[in-house]
Structures are given as structure tokens and as C-alpha cells.
Amino acid sequence: MILRLLPILGITFIDILGFSILIPLLPFFVLKFGAQDYVVGVVFATYSICQLFAGPVWGNVSDRIGRKMVLIVSQIGATIAWVLMAFAPSVPFVLLSRALEGLSGGNIGVTQAYVADLVEPKRRGEAFAYVGAAFSAGFVFGPATGGWLAQRYGFAVPFLLAAALQLLTLLLTIFMLPESRGKTPEGAQSAVGLGEIFHSLRDRAVAPVLWLRLIYTLAMYGWFSAMALILHAQLGWGVAETSYVFAAFGVLQVVLQLAVVGRIVDRLGNRVATNLGLAFCVAAFALVPFATSFALAVVLLVLFGIGLSIENSAFPALASDVAPDDRRGTVLGVVSGLDSLAGFVMPPITTGVLGAFGVPPVAAIMTTLVVAAFVLGVAQARRAGPRAAAAAASAE
Numbered sequence: 001m002i003l004r005l006l007p008i009l010g011i012t013f014i015d016i017l018g019f020s021i022l023i024p025l026l027p028f029f030v031l032k033f034g035a036q037d038y039v040v041g042v043v044f045a046t047y048s049i050c051q052l053f054a055g056p057v058w059g060n061v062s063d064r065i066g067r068k069m070v071l072i073v074s075q076i077g078a079t080i081a082w083v084l085m086a087f088a089p090s091v092p093f094v095l096l097s098r099a100l101e102g103l104s105g106g107n108i109g110v111t112q113a114y115v116a117d118l119v120e121p122k123r124r125g126e127a128f129a130y131v132g133a134a135f136s137a138g139f140v141f142g143p144a145t146g147g148w149l150a151q152r153y154g155f156a157v158p159f160l161l162a163a164a165l166q167l168l169t170l171l172l173t174i175f176m177l178p179e180s181r182g183k184t185p186e187g188a189q190s191a192v193g194l195g196e197i198f199h200s201l202r203d204r205a206v207a208p209v210l211w212l213r214l215i216y217t218l219a220m221y222g223w224f225s226a227m228a229l230i231l232h233a234q235l236g237w238g239v240a241e242t243s244y245v246f247a248a249f250g251v252l253q254v255v256l257q258l259a260v261v262g263r264i265v266d267r268l269g270n271r272v273a274t275n276l277g278l279a280f281c282v283a284a285f286a287l288v289p290f291a292t293s294f295a296l297a298v299v300l301l302v303l304f305g306i307g308l309s310i311e312n313s314a315f316p317a318l319a320s321d322v323a324p325d326d327r328r329g330t331v332l333g334v335v336s337g338l339d340s341l342a343g344f345v346m347p348p349i350t351t352g353v354l355g356a357f358g359v360p361p362v363a364a365i366m367t368t369l370v371v372a373a374f375v376l377g378v379a380q381a382r383r384a385g386p387r388a389a390a391a392a393a394s395a396e
Helices: 004-021 023-033 035-067 068-085 091-106 107-118 120-154 156-176 193-199 208-236 239-268 270-286 296-322 323-357 359-395
Strands: none
Touching: 004 023, 004 068, 004 107, 004 120, 023 035, 023 120, 023 156, 023 239, 035 068, 035 107, 035 208, 035 323, 068 091, 068 107, 068 156, 068 359, 091 208, 091 296, 107 120, 107 296, 107 359, 120 156, 120 239, 120 270, 120 296, 156 270, 156 323, 193 323, 208 239, 208 270, 208 296, 208 323, 208 359, 239 270, 239 296, 270 359, 296 323
16 A cells, blocks of 8 residues: 555655644734734635635645645645745735635645545545654644754745745645546536535535544644744743754654554544544643643643644544545545634634734633543444444445
């Protein structure tokens, strides 16, 4: 299996290596223009609202014409966006850069659909663990490299490096990535728009999983948009320290996903593993208000790293299982769209609340959301249990 996945894993690693440069730098880059904390959330949200519209469309297009061409379009748009970011003279140009990448982007959902195309259902959890490891390996080197370059040469250099890496992924996709599926027969499926999200949220087969995902990602985007600011407020960490922490966090993710998570997901099943990941996230977010020392911050990040590793492997496999084969890209595109909806809603809220009221209310918001997702996941697992047993018995 690993040999079949190597091309997409290599492209994913380089892609995320470039993207991960952005996360710890963006808050400080925006504040450099004299903006308020809430503007950081607006910048994060701009990408997400554009992805909200684009994700389901690109996922559906990948179902009809294949995954490879959609990835190429996404990488062209991202390359241009990074160059624009490097030379942005003001916040509006930063917003334009994030909007361009969001509208052209289809990477995450289409990459997940590509992997699901290649792997039989019972091994998808393990396959997505490898994809998660490639993501995390990018986070090992990207943040630390970006932080070092930004301190030494300014923000433009790391953003131009990200553009060069994105261009490299474009070339690799064109010349090395095989298509994972043929074109859909003419008339089999028409193009969709944003309405596909609402249709899927009413679909009895996929809706429960999608609602679970939406609640979970509301918490995740709230955390990621405010994380650097929270660490700065509670521990005094700046660009360099935050970048190194992200790199260490990436090492943890790689180790977990290569050595542990794939086995856990295969042994427990996608639903139970998803709930286990949520439980670790609950424990991590509950610690946020108290993480004012290095030791507690490490405990928080380790718990969160474990939960995120499990969730990133188990949930895409679960979503792939409930999606019909001819709509897998569309459904995973809807998942990406819901992630983008959360990314649009939550960053302005959490960064605004943080600036006005401090860390504890932000932590309360994130903890409440992830507890709600955990409760919903447990309820869904209990309802699915009897149906799964009946299906297995009928198969025998």
C-alpha cells in the first residue's frame, strides 16, 4: 500500500512544508501593519469563506474529471497567492492573497479522495495515518524555517520560499502523479455549488458525520487562529519560540501517526477512534487557562497532538466509508467546505474574545464545542453499533 501512496505522500509533504510556514508567522505579519487582534481572525476567515464556496465545487469536479487536474489548478492558485503575500504592502493585499488561495484551493478534500480511491475501505484508517504523517512532517520543518528566515531576513523571504515549494508541488503533480480515477460517464453527475453542503447535511447516510465534523472544526479553527496569541499572552512566546513549538509539535505528530495511530484506528474502528481523539482534545482544551508554565503547556500540546493525530486519521476514513463511491470527492469536498465555514466563523470570534476578555472565555468556547462533538460522536457510535452488527451478520 505504501508504494502506491508514495507520490501523493511526497506531494503532500512539500505542499504542507510551504503552507506551514504561514501559520505561526501570519498573526505577527498582520500585526506588523498596525492592525488589531481581531484583524488576524478576519485574515484567517477570508481564506475559509472562499474555501467554503470552492471546496464542494472542486470536490465535485474531481469526481467528474479526475483528481489530478483539480490539484494542478489548486497549486497554480496557491503559488500566485504566496508571491502576492510576499510583496503585500498592506492588510487588504494580505486579504486578497488569502482569498485567491481559498478560491483556487481544493487540496485537502481532493487529496483525501485520491487516497480513498487507491485503498480498500478496511485499510483507509492506516492510509490516512500516512497522509497525516506527511502533513505533520511538513510542520516539523516549515514553522522553524519560517521563523528563522523571518527573524533574519523579514517576512518576504519565507513567503517566497513557500511559493517556490508550491511551484515544486505543481511540477511533481504534472509529471509524477498518476490519476486515481477515470472520468465519470457523461450525464452521471452534474456540477454542484454551495447547495451541495445543505443537501449533504440532510442526507441520512452522511449528515450525522458531517454535523459531528462541523462542531469539532469550530473548536479547531478557534484554537489554531488564537493559539499563537494565547501562547504569547500566557508564556511571552514570540515568532521564534512559537515557530519552534510548532516544529516540535510536528515531530510528535509524525511519530504518533507512523508508529501508533494507524494501528489504533484499525483496531478500534473509525467511529470509536474518532471519539477517542475527541476525548484527548477535551482534556487538552480544559488545560488551556492553566497553561501558564512551560510544563503545563507541554502537557496541553501533547494531549492535543495525540487527539489531533487520531482524529486526522480516523475521521477521513469514516467520511469515506459513509460516502457513495461516485460522490466521494463531493462529500469530502463538503467536509472541506464545512471546515472552511468553521474557519470563517471562529477566528474573528476567538481572537476578538481574546483581545477583549482574555484567555479563559476563549478556552471555555473551545472546550464546550469539543465536548458537544464528543457527546454527539458517542451517541452516533451507539446507534451505528446494532446496524453494523446486522450488516456483518447478513454478509455472512
